[in-house]
Amino acid sequence: MALIPIDSNWYDAHATFYGDMHGDETMQGAYSYGDLFQQGYGLETTALSTALFHGGYTCGACFEIKCVNDPQWCKKDVRSITVTTTNFCPPNYSKPDGNWCNPPQKHFDLSxxxxxxxxxxxxxxxxxxxxxxxxVKSGGVRFELRRNLYFLMVLVYNVANAGYVFRVSIKESNTNWAPMTHNWGQFWDIGINLVGEGLSFWVTTSDGKALKFDSIVPFNWQFGQTYEGSINF
Incomplete structure (x- = not known):
């Protein structure tokens, strides 16, 4: 998979918007990222076209974007914006020449x-x-636990620096590390029952940096709860 590196070079794309000024229709990610206000992302978000989304791995990545080469519409008093990827702009193959999110186009659908x-x-x-x-994020990496007794899904978010996660392993109190499967966006899952077990995570971001979050989830955790680490990337 071709990952998008952090670098100083500028690349060409286009941008549109969706929702309204208050965030209606933008607060729930296409892959159920969750309530973006509650998670700290607010309106500083974007959806990406297929060419940039990479099956959801790019979720959590941050982009600096500037309007260029359009003096009629670009605001002259604003240099650029920085947004976090929280959503997917799906292609519309019924309009091959009229949908900016169709491959291979690079496109940002902003709030x-x-x-x-x-x-x-x-x-x-x-x-x-x-x-x-x-x-740039405040606080530690956060882990939100979802699903049921037979299928644990974890949303990993609020990741600083590289922004998006490339690999996650999980460990209960008395076992070895086990790899989790990338599900969608920044959801990772494992198909075993871990209810009643204290949990640790080992997270690797797209730049190869890894952090261990030992015993971050207590044995009495419940689905729907979020646990925040004391460290970040």
Whole structure:
């Protein structure tokens, strides 16, 4: 898989927006990332086209974006915005020439708030340049536990620096580390019953850095709960 590195080079793309200025229709990620306000992302978010989304691995990555080469619609007093990837802009193959999220196009579908920070609302779509940048997050990496007695799914989020997770392993109190399966977005799952067990995680981000979160989840955890580590990348 070709991962998008953090670098200083700018690349060409286009951008549109969805939802409204208050975030309606943008707060739930296409892969159920969750309540983006509650998770700390607010409106500083974007959906990515297939060419940039990489099956969801890019979720959590941060991009700096600027409106370019369109003096009629680009705002002159704003240099750029920085957003976190929290959603997927799906292709529409019924409109092969009219959907900006169709492969191989590189496209950002921004919240309206972020789009109108760099461009005039009436533009609708604008040429942009982007680069992947380190994510700045407050607090530690967070783990939200979901699913049922037979299938544990973990959402890993609030990841600093590289921003998105490439590998996750899990360990209960008296076992060895076991790899989790990438499900979608930044959801990772394992098909064994771990209810009643204290849990640890070993997380690797796309730049190869790894951190262990020992005994971060107590034995009496419940589905729907979120646990925050004391460290971050």
């Amino acid at each position: 309206m708030k972020m789009f109108t920070t760099i461009a005039i609302y009436e533009a609708g779509i604008i040429p942009v340049q982007y680069r992947r940048v380190p994510c």
